[in-house]
Amino acid sequence: MTIQTHKRTCSLCEATCGIAVQHENGRILSIKGDKDDPFSKGYICPKATALQDLHEDPDRLRQPMIRRGDDWQEVSWDEALDFTARELMRIRDQYGRDAVASYLGNPNVHNYGNMLFGPMLLKAIGSKNKFSATSVDQLPHHMASLQMLGHQLLQPVADIDRTDFLIIMGGNPLASNGSMMTVPDFRGRIKAIQARGGRVLVIDPRVTETAKVADEHWFIRPGQDIQLLLAVLHVWVHELSAQLPALPDYVTPTDLSAICAGMTPEHAAERTGISAEAIRRLAGDWLSAKSASGYGRMGLSVQQYGGLCQWLIMLLNIVSGNFDREGGLMLSHPAVDLPAILAARGSRGNFNRYQSRVRGLPEFGGELPVSVLGEEILTPGEGQV
Numbered sequence: 001m002t003i004q005t006h007k008r009t010c011s012l013c014e015a016t017c018g019i020a021v022q023h024e025n026g027r028i029l030s031i032k033g034d035k036d037d038p039f040s041k042g043y044i045c046p047k048a049t050a051l052q053d054l055h056e057d058p059d060r061l062r063q064p065m066i067r068r069g070d071d072w073q074e075v076s077w078d079e080a081l082d083f084t085a086r087e088l089m090r091i092r093d094q095y096g097r098d099a100v101a102s103y104l105g106n107p108n109v110h111n112y113g114n115m116l117f118g119p120m121l122l123k124a125i126g127s128k129n130k131f132s133a134t135s136v137d138q139l140p141h142h143m144a145s146l147q148m149l150g151h152q153l154l155q156p157v158a159d160i161d162r163t164d165f166l167i168i169m170g171g172n173p174l175a176s177n178g179s180m181m182t183v184p185d186f187r188g189r190i191k192a193i194q195a196r197g198g199r200v201l202v203i204d205p206r207v208t209e210t211a212k213v214a215d216e217h218w219f220i221r222p223g224q225d226i227q228l229l230l231a232v233l234h235v236w237v238h239e240l241s242a243q244l245p246a247l248p249d250y251v252t253p254t255d256l257s258a259i260c261a262g263m264t265p266e267h268a269a270e271r272t273g274i275s276a277e278a279i280r281r282l283a284g285d286w287l288s289a290k291s292a293s294g295y296g297r298m299g300l301s302v303q304q305y306g307g308l309c310q311w312l313i314m315l316l317n318i319v320s321g322n323f324d325r326e327g328g329l330m331l332s333h334p335a336v337d338l339p340a341i342l343a344a345r346g347s348r349g350n351f352n353r354y355q356s357r358v359r360g361l362p363e364f365g366g367e368l369p370v371s372v373l374g375e376e377i378l379t380p381g382e383g384q385v
């Protein structure tokens with residue numbers, strides 16, 4: 001009997017923690033955090049330990065199943081793949097390409113095989129009814145990046161290991177481990193900010209897990225974040241312009257002034273429930289911090305002004321001089337630079353090249369919003385899923 005240790009990555013969420021799996025002839029003895037992982041440094045959450053339960057669950061499907069009548073029968077992979085290919089072609093030939101819809105959930109982007117081959121399969125099927133978890137929570141990020149940075153996948157992230165002031169709006173990274181910014185051990189990283197004299201402010205209608213460990217939590221009325229963001233900009237432009245760092249070429253003071261015209265802290269206070277005095281304090285602290293990082297997540301995205309909120313968060317990081325610099329909101333340099341590769345092929349992102357059949361909602365980045373999937377299945381007519 002040999003005891004072996006395999007170093008792997010936990011695939012359960014985008015924090016991608018390193019794990020060390022010790023096993024003896026296939027029987028798992030332990031799953032621990034991999035201290036040598038440069039990213040997670042030994043941190044794991046309880047879900048990683050529970051991977052053993054998933055692996056050993058007697059109810060876990062270990063082979064493909066096909067329903068025949070009321071029965072489910074185990075079949076070989078060959079049979080399952082032949083059946084799937086045959087049926088896909090039959091449905092496509094009989095009802096057209098759009099009759100086949102796909103929905104990709106999060107685990108697909110944690111699996112290199114699916115990332116490599118999933119898009120090819122979908123391209124071969126050729127249906128415009130492509131859906132994914134992206135349209136549930138993060139399209140506003142991609143829209144803002146497409147509009148401001150020229151590529152939908154250029155996603156700046158908060159440099160939380162070096163920032164002096166972290167402002168979190170509508171996000172709960174302690175529970176999500178930093179969705180869109182991938183931060184294993186968020187609790188430890190917040191403590192590190194505080195230990196080096198920095199501060200964390202959470203602005204959220206709910207007392208989230210993150211709010212409980214932050215230095216301050218401000219309640220904000222749901223859906224009013226845009227008022228606060230515009231008011232901060234208003235204070236900078238009209239009250240603290242002398243303290244603003246030099247603006248980059250692509251930002252003009254006249255534009256800034258026009259964007260936040262009339263959006264005073266008093267106006268925002270009435271709508272957000274945050275006092276004008278607190279808004280002025282936030283604007284001042286954001287500017288005077290050695291480095292600051294504004295991070296807005298789902299709470300900002302899934303509301304009426306989601307796209308504008310993400311656009312404004314990016315703008316505030318730019319205007320305060322914190323964009324793409326240490327401690328601010330930074331662009332990453334991945335080993336595989338997907339945006340650069342795609343841009344070289346002329347692919348930067350798209351919006352509204354076609355629309356959904358029933359409600360006419362626009363596509364983004366080659367997929368339709370999943371909010372239309374139900375009606376596309378239920379509404380008869382040509383192109384029905």
Ligand code: SF4
Pocket residue numbers: 010011012013014015016017043044045046047048177184
């Ligand atoms: S935070 Fe938990 S679930 Fe997410 S990758 Fe790390 S161990 Fe896995």
